[in-house]
Structure formats: C-alpha cells, structure tokens
Amino acid sequence: MNKKLIKEVNRSFEKYFKTKPLLVFSPGRINLIGEHTDYNEGFVFPAAINKGIVLAIEKSDFEVSKVFALNKDEVYEFGLGEIKPLKDGGWRNYILGVISELQKLGFEIGNFDAVFAGDIPGGAGMSSSAALENSFVYGLNELFKLGLSKTEMIVVSQKAEHNYAGVKCGIMDQYASMFGVKKSALLLDCRTVESKPFKIDFGDYKLMLINTNVKHDLSETAYNDRRSVCEMVSEKLNVKALRDVLLKELEPVKSEITESDYQKVSYIIEENSRVQSFSEAIKEHNLELLGQLLYQSHDGLSEKYKVSCVELDFLVNETKKNKNILGARMMGGGFGGCTINLILKSEFKKFKKDISKKFKSEFGQACSVYSVKLSQGTHVVNKTY
Numbered sequence: 001m002n003k004k005l006i007k008e009v010n011r012s013f014e015k016y017f018k019t020k021p022l023l024v025f026s027p028g029r030i031n032l033i034g035e036h037t038d039y040n041e042g043f044v045f046p047a048a049i050n051k052g053i054v055l056a057i058e059k060s061d062f063e064v065s066k067v068f069a070l071n072k073d074e075v076y077e078f079g080l081g082e083i084k085p086l087k088d089g090g091w092r093n094y095i096l097g098v099i100s101e102l103q104k105l106g107f108e109i110g111n112f113d114a115v116f117a118g119d120i121p122g123g124a125g126m127s128s129s130a131a132l133e134n135s136f137v138y139g140l141n142e143l144f145k146l147g148l149s150k151t152e153m154i155v156v157s158q159k160a161e162h163n164y165a166g167v168k169c170g171i172m173d174q175y176a177s178m179f180g181v182k183k184s185a186l187l188l189d190c191r192t193v194e195s196k197p198f199k200i201d202f203g204d205y206k207l208m209l210i211n212t213n214v215k216h217d218l219s220e221t222a223y224n225d226r227r228s229v230c231e232m233v234s235e236k237l238n239v240k241a242l243r244d245v246l247l248k249e250l251e252p253v254k255s256e257i258t259e260s261d262y263q264k265v266s267y268i269i270e271e272n273s274r275v276q277s278f279s280e281a282i283k284e285h286n287l288e289l290l291g292q293l294l295y296q297s298h299d300g301l302s303e304k305y306k307v308s309c310v311e312l313d314f315l316v317n318e319t320k321k322n323k324n325i326l327g328a329r330m331m332g333g334g335f336g337g338c339t340i341n342l343i344l345k346s347e348f349k350k351f352k353k354d355i356s357k358k359f360k361s362e363f364g365q366a367c368s369v370y371s372v373k374l375s376q377g378t379h380v381v382n383k384t385y
C-alpha cells in the first residue's frame with residue numbers, strides 16, 4: 001500500500017470537502033496462471049498486489065454527488081436519480097455502474113463526496129477497473145450500512161463492468177482485489193467462488209512484470225467474442241460451462257464448429273488443467289515445472305486463443321534465451337498489458353536493463369518493469385494518516 005498516495009487522497013478530500021472521509025484501499029491483481037478460464041467456471045490463480053486505488057468518501061448533504069479523480073484532475077457531479085452509462089465516460093462509468101447495480105438491488109444510497117487516486121499502471125492488465133469498482137462498492141457499503149457481504153459486493157462490481165463498461169468479464173479480478181491475502185495467491189474455483197490461499201515463496205526466484213505499455217483497440221470486442229464462442233460450444237455439448245468438458249469430449253462437436261473455435265475451446269480445457277498442475281507444483285516446490293506451465297499457457301493464449309500480440313510474444317520469446325528465467329507468459333485479458341516472469345532474483349536487475357534496451361530498439365518505445373508484493377484485499381485504511 002502506497003502511504004504517500006493515501007496521505008495525498010486524504011489531504012485533497014479534507015481540502016475540497018472540509019470534512020474527514022472514510023478511507024478505503026482496493027488493490028489491483030496479478031494472475032499466476034488460468035487465463036480466460038474464469039468465465040468458463042474454471043480455476044484461476046490470482047493475487048492482490050500492493051498497487052491499487054485509494055478512495056476517500058463521505059456522505060454529503062447536497063442534492064448531487066461529487067467525485068474527484070485526482071490522477072486525472074477531473075471532477076464529476078451527478079444526481080443519483082439519473083444514473084446511466086455515459087458515452088466515452090472512462091472512469092465515471094465504473095462508479096455509475098456500481099451505483100446503478102446497488103440501486104437495482106433496491107438499495108437507496110444517499111449523496112456522497114469522493115476523491116480517488118491510484119498507482120496501478122493504466123492498461124497494464126492489473127485490473128485497475130476492478131480495484132476502482134471494489135473501492136466504491138466497499139466504501140458505499142460501509143457509509144450507508146448496506147450490509148452486503150464481500151461476495152455480494154464483487155458481483156455488484158462485476159455487473160458494473162458488464163453493464164457500464166461493456167466487458168462481459170468473469171469474476172477473477174473483482175474476487176482477487178476484494179479477497180486478497182498477504183504474501184499469498186488464491187487458487188479460486190470460479191464455479192463455487194471459493195478460494196484457497198497458497199503462501200508464495202519461490203526461493204531464489206521471484207516474479208517480474210514487464211509492461212508492453214500497449215493496449216490494442218480490439219481488446220473489448222475480442223474478449224466478448226471469445227466468451228461467446230465458449231458459451232456456444234458449451235451449449236452444443238449440453239454442459240453448463242467448459243469447465244465440465246475433457247478434451248476428448250470435444251470430438252462429437254468438432255465437425256460442427258470451425259477449426260479456430262475448436263482451438264480456442266481446447267485452449268480453455270488445457271489451461272484449466274494447467275491451473276491444477278500449477279498448484280501441485282507449488283506444493284512440491286517444483287519451480288522448473290511452474291516455469292514450463294507458464295510457457296505452455298502463453299503458447300496456448302497466443303496460438304490457440306489468439307489474445308496475444310507481437311509485443312507480448314516478443315517479451316516472452318526473449319526470456320527463452322535466458323536460462324535464469326524459468327517461465328513467462330502474457331497476463332490478463334490480452335492484446336497488450338504485461339507479461340509475468342519467473343526469474344532468478346540475482347538476475348532481475350540485469351535482465352531489466354537488457355530487455356528494456358531490446359524492447360526499445362524493436363518497437364521504438366519503452367516497456368516498464370515492476371516487481372510487486374502480494375497483499376491484502378479491499379479494506380478500510382486505518383486513520384493514522
């Protein structure tokens with residue numbers, strides 16, 4: 001958690017609204033493995049990180065609500081009786097979406113003032129949008145004593161994303177951001193929406209994130225299209241979700257679907273079983289296997305599910321030339337954002353320098369390299385700031 005950011009958000013709130021706010025921190029997430037399996041009711045392995053959204057929020061006596069996005073230096077004022085998605089609304093739509101979903105559930109929230117800021121790099125595939133949604137649903141739940149459980153809150157956030165941002169996302173991002181456990185990743189079953197925390201200690205190795213700093217336009221439509229393919233095939237197979245299917249059980253429908261859809265669906269089935277293998281490898285501290293599974297995941301995402309891009313493929317291919325990196329893959333929805341790499345701690349600095357140079361010379365623009373800490377999920381920040 002970024003203490004400087006908390007102080008800044010708190011100070012701005014007190015300055016603009018002349019009162020003391022409730023402070024909420026809501027983290028972004030990484031995902032070790034299990035990409036696009038969440039909306040197939042399968043398994044994922046995410047973790048909340050020490051980067052996220054800080055929200056300061058308090059009830060207001062005015063007829064409107066006011067939200068100040070500190071990073072963007074933008075203010076948005078709106079009435080609670082007229083909530084609808086805005087065209088090109090950006091950050092506003094995530095907040096309006098949360099309010100709208102709460103209203104649909106029959107909750108009457110009052111007006112409020114809010115200031116928020118974040119330190120998750122935008123477009124990095126580290127779920128800044130889930131962090132924002134969760135911060136608001138959590139803050140409003142506290143402020144207006146709505147009595148929602150964390151599980152109910154993440155469904156509000158997810159629906160906000162569906163209905164106000166137009167992305168038919170699964171539950172992984174909102175879950176990881178809300179339920180994160182310090183120093184741990186969560187093996188999440190997206191059917192039961194229950195998880196098991198795994199303490200993460202890779203010994204001499206650590207995780208490195210490399211951000212391509214690109215976000216290709218396609219991403220939202222492509223995401224929803226892939227989800228439709230998965231649902232179409234599940235329907236043909238007469239199962240609730242692809243989670244229920246073994247590779248060999250695809251045979252009867254193979255001739256009824258395109259080769260490209262067959263490849264996509266087989267990726268999902270394989271990736272889902274890779275998550276299980278990954279959790280076993282963590283238990284056995286089999287780092288070599290963890291690395292191989294990361295590479296296999298990337299190959300599937302790139303060649304079969306077709307959600308990678310040249311920049312991500314380049315980064316992953318470069319790691320294969322370095323024996324101190326055990327594995328790498330693209331992370332998140334795809335078409336840009338980050339790769340996640342398992343690298344020898346003592347190699348981190350050197351590889352960071354090497355890859356930054358190579359990426360720049362290949363694409364003419366910089367990539368960014370981060371290491372993250374695995375952190376606690378959405379929570380109220382103690383007011384000692």
Ligand code: GLA
Pocket residue numbers: 034035036037038039127169170171172173332333334
């Ligand atoms: C995005 C979505 C998630 C998940 C990932 C891919 O982050 O929000 O629900 O589907 O893509 O694993």
